[in-house]
Amino acid sequence: MRAMIVALVLAAGLAPAAAGTSPVSVRVDPTTVSTSIGQRFPLTSTVRNDGDWPVSGLVAHLNVLSLDPDVYVDPEDWSSQRTIYLDPVPAHAATRLDWTVQAVNSGRLVIYVAVTATQGTDAVAASNTLRLAVASQRTVEAGGILPLALAMPAAVLLLTGFAGYRRRRLR
Amino acid sequence: MAGVDERSVGAGRRPWMVVADRELRDLWLAGRGLPLLLAYTVLLSVTSYLVAANQALNFLEQREAVGLTLQLAVAVGALLVLLGAADSVSGERERGTLESLLLSPAPRRALLIGKAVAALSLWAAAWIVSVPYVWYLGRGVDVVGSAAASSLVVGSLLALFLAGYGLVISTIASSNRVSLSVSLFVLLALYAPTQMPTAMQHSWIGELLLRLDPFTAGLRYLGRLVINGHGPGQDAGWLIGPLVAAVVAAAVALTVAGRLSLQGGDRA
DSSP states (O other), rough: OHHHHHHHHHHHHOOGGGGTTOOOEEEEEEEEEEEETTTTEEEEEEEEEEESSOOOOOEEEEEEEEETTTOOHHHHHHHHOOOOOOOOBTOOOOOOOOEEOOOOSSSEEEEEEEESSSSSOOOOEOOOOOOEEEEOOOSSOOHHHHHHHHHHHHHHHHOOOOOOOOHHHOO | OOOHHHHHHTTSHHHHHHHHHHHHHHHISSSSHHHHHHHHHHHHHHHHHHHHTTTTTTTTTTHHHHHHHHHHHHHHHHHHHHHHHHHHHHHHHHHHHHHHHHHHOOHHHHHHHHHHHHHHHHHHHHHHHHHHHHHHHHEEEEEEHHHHOOHHHHHHHHHHEEEEHHHHHHHSSSSHHHHHHHHHHHHHHHGGGGGSSSHHSSHHHHHHHHSSHHHHHHHHHHHHHHHSSSTTTGGGGGHHHHHHHHHHHHHHHHHTTTTOOOEEEEEG
């Protein structure tokens, strides 16, 4: 009986917002971030239960997508922890979730958090979007490394040749 | 290596120093030391150039570029020590030069210490060679000092572990082929925990396995120091595995040194 009540609450809690019956909502902060590739930045999401019943079994999932069709995004690269299983959210209360994300692709991207329940409903509550502008960054000067990359093996090669020459002379 | 004569030992130098002197000359003037170092510098040059020039790799933040190169330098530099140590006794056995060495007045423990010093010199040379690469890649992000110092500490622990481990296998093995293959196989087995699924790695048993593997633990410590900008003491727990492995391997090698014989394996 209790399980049925929980299922009904979850189903009601995660019903589409358009129906006007969803007490569970999720919000992401900040809403815009400008950074450069490789940088890590924090973001928080707040899962709110505006209903009169506690809601349990919620799962939050972080998603990343590119607005540029030519950019392939693998969300696994952006964050090692993208799924959080929430503790029960009491009635008229909220839970704050902290995420750390590393910008791996450049361009215009969107991050959002989706919340669903482990059982009882197939509805998903989605957050607002975090609009992300990631500047590409050439981190190491490519031309400068070439002399070093050539000089080091050349120096060791010279030493090897000298050692071989010395060995032959000693014979 | 030629035998250690009594004049050298009687000239006031400790026997292990005489052996180390001979071994170092053999390794760097007539042996594989410089060719191995040449291959090492070529590897570091290719890696550094790719990190800097390749579009796919150059997305890395500069600290990550330093971390990637540093981890490779430490791992391969320590592996050079294993190659040197695993060949040291079984190689002499195969080349028929071990007999003259065993007839020398130097204690057997001194023979192994001298060989360990020569094997460790490969790591010392590798570290010196890696510094210019780290300096170039790390300019401007203030990681060169900590990267060089931490790689020296972590690499030295790994090198000591591999020197002791390689000498133990080489002392026991009846042939050079057995010594090298067993040494590399066990290293591969140690590497296995890093291939576990992510969820497994985050469990307590997964993390324990990662911390027990000296290579994984040492390289993670380096990564956190250089990439994440942590302080030297913040992740010092990751150094326990390499430290324990280095001490145990060195102690076992010194113990096994007493059993050093002309024929390894069951015939010892």
